[in-house]
Amino acid sequence: xxxxxxxxxxxxxxxxxxxxxxxxxxxxxxxxxVVDLKEANKKMDDKEIYLALVDVSGYxxxxxxxxxxxxxxxxxxxxxxxxxxxxxxxxxxxxxxxxTKPVNPKVLLSLVxxxxxx
Numbered sequence: 677x678x679x680x681x682x683x684x685x686x687x688x689x690x691x692x693x694x695x696x697x698x699x700x701x702x703x704x705x706x707x708x709x710v711v712d713l714k715e716a717n718k719k720m721d722d723k724e725i726y727l728a729l730v731d732v733s734g735y736x737x738x739x740x741x742x743x744x745x746x747x748x749x750x751x752x753x754x755x756x757x758x759x760x761x762x763x764x765x766x767x768x769x770x771x772x773x774x775x776t777k778p779v780n781p782k783v784l785l786s787l788v789x790x791x792x793x794x
Contacts, residue, residue, distance in 0.1 A: 685729050
């Protein structure tokens with residue numbers, strides 16, 4: 677059974693986004709994948725978006741504005757950091773979790789299922 681709730685996958689690396697989308701699909705979880713932050717901002721208005729999974733790599737400072745918008749729209753989000761950044765920074769305000777690359781699939785699936793549970 678596919679959840680009506682969707683995950684918004686945001687990341688610069690299109691191939692990684694596709695791998696995440698395929699992973700979620702295999703686990704009966706719907707997702708939408710975007711690379712561009714302008715498109716991601718538009719997708720936030722989709723009422724089925726229940727969780728955002730955001731890889732901050734490669735976006736520069738504009739990613740923090742996007743994360744703030746997620747927080748203001750009350751969309752829960754998980755942040756994925758590269759290991760070199762994760763060691764030097766605090767979790768962004770409003771984040772519901774921080775994952776470090778490489779992401780453990782079992783941990784990711786468990787977190788996402790907990791968010792999507794009714």
